[in-house]
Amino acid sequence: MIQATxxxxxxxxxxVLKDVNFAVRKQEVVALIGPSGSGKSTLIRCLNGLExxxxxxxxxxxxxxxxxxxxxxxxxxxxxxxxxxxxxNLFPHMTVLQNIIEAPMxxxxxxxxxxxxxxxxxxxxxxxxxxxxxxPNRLSGGQKQRVAIARALAMQPRALLFDEPTxxxxxxLVGEVLKVMRDLAAEGMxxxxxxxxxxxxxxxxxxxxxxxxxxxxxxGEPHEFFRQPQQERTQLFLERVL
Ligand code: ADP
Ligand code: MG
Numbered sequence: 001m002i003q004a005t006x007x008x009x010x011x012x013x014x015x016v017l018k019d020v021n022f023a024v025r026k027q028e029v030v031a032l033i034g035p036s037g038s039g040k041s042t043l044i045r046c047l048n049g050l051e052x053x054x055x056x057x058x059x060x061x062x063x064x065x066x067x068x069x070x071x072x073x074x075x076x077x078x079x080x081x082x083x084x085x086x087x088x089n090l091f092p093h094m095t096v097l098q099n100i101i102e103a104p105m106x107x108x109x110x111x112x113x114x115x116x117x118x119x120x121x122x123x124x125x126x127x128x129x130x131x132x133x134x135x136p137n138r139l140s141g142g143q144k145q146r147v148a149i150a151r152a153l154a155m156q157p158r159a160l161l162f163d164e165p166t167x168x169x170x171x172x173l174v175g176e177v178l179k180v181m182r183d184l185a186a187e188g189m190x191x192x193x194x195x196x197x198x199x200x201x202x203x204x205x206x207x208x209x210x211x212x213x214x215x216x217x218x219x220g221e222p223h224e225f226f227r228q229p230q231q232e233r234t235q236l237f238l239e240r241v242l
Contacts, residue, residue, distance in 0.1 A: 001026050001159055001190050002047055002081075007056035009042055009214075016042050017053070018214040027188045031201035031222070034211035035237060040194045043211070044161045047192070048081040049074045061158055079107055082152030086164040088134040088144040090151070096123070097132045100151045108155065110126065115154070122150040124182050146180055156231030159190035166197060178204075198242055202226050210234050 002024040009017035012242060016039050024030050032040050045051035049065055058065040060077050069077070090099050100119040104110040110118070123129045126146040136144055145165055152160055165181070166174040178200050185191060185204050195201060201208050204220045207221040210229075218231045226242075229235050 001061055002192070003057075003059045004043075004047065005057045005059075007038070007043075007058065008054045009046060009051070010054045016214050017046070020056070020211075020214070020216055022209065022216065024190060026190055029185045029189075029191045029193065029205045029206060031205035031208045032192060032194045032211060033196070033198070033201060033237075035209060037040055037177075038212045039214040040211055043085075044163055044192055044194060048083055048161055049078045049168050050083070052184055063102075074090065075107070076178070079103075079155055080158045082155055082157035082160040084145070084148050084152050084160060084162045084165050086167050088136070088148045088168075090148060092136055095133050095135055096128065096139075096147050097174055099147060100154045101134070103151070104154050104156075119150070119154055122153050123147075125183075125188045126150045127176075141169045145177045147193075149177075149180055149184075153184075158235065159192065161220070162191065162193040162195070164194050164196065166195070196241065198226070198238075210237065212237065 004020055007017050007020040020043060034040055042051060046053040049084055052067045060080060063077050065077050094102065097116065100122065101112065101115040104115045104118065105112060120129060123132055126149055128143060128146055131139060131143060139147065141156065143210040168178050169177065178197065181205050193205065205222050207219060208222050208225040210217050212233050218229060218234045226238065229238055
């Protein structure tokens with residue numbers, strides 16, 4: 001579904017991704033973990049074309065994502081990958097429902113009635129149908145993030161990319177968001193999740209990828225990975241976060 005090969009990214013002369021090889025199969029849930037500043041966000045932003053990579057190759061479901069692709073083709077590839085951000089990024093001047101139907105109507109050209117129908121189904125799925133007509137400022141952080149997930153799903157993406165979806169939440173609100181993500185994983189949604197929630201990584205992901213200083217240091221099946229990390233850098237990181 002997603003394949004990045006020999007990926008490099010420079011910001012000026014700062015080398016932020018160093019020969020990253022990263023692939024995600026259909027229905028895999030990949031937890032991307034690593035210290036702050038290690039390049040996790042940059043990697044997933046390159047995958048959906050929010051950031052242009054400097055060298056290497058990215059292929060999304062058979063389509064090569066060239067760094068210099070014209071915006072039209074770029075957006076065609078990009079809409080196949082839903083993105084959920086740390087800070088929700090809901091449109092503040094639109095109701096919950098409007099937030100969700102906007103992109104399917106504009107980008108996918110789905111008729112309004114059908115978009116509303118789908119939005120209501122998705123709101124029910126994330127447990128927020130009764131918030132349909134409120135504005136985001138009336139929602140808790142956990143509710144905002146569940147709306148953001150519904151909004152990403154409304155584009156019917158092939159995979160979802162999450163960048164620290166629970167990092168901005170009060171601790172008591174983390175669980176409701178993780179539950180939605182767990183349900184999606186159980187339904188077979190392909191997901192890449194940048195996270196500091198090690199328990200989520202262990203219990204829900206099918207693979208954990210540890211990245212440090214712009215390079216993938218180690219990856220593996222979650223239980224094995226946490227029980228017996230092979231690399232010293234991984235061990236040091238896990239000692240600090242567990
Ligand atoms: P992480 O998500 O793992 O915390 P990031 O991908 O955000 O790491 O950042 C990786 C490195 O790239 C950091 O050193 C960060 O300062 C740098 N960086 C990220 N975005 C930019 C940018 N737009 N311009 C310059 N440097 C950046
Ligand atoms: Mg980040």
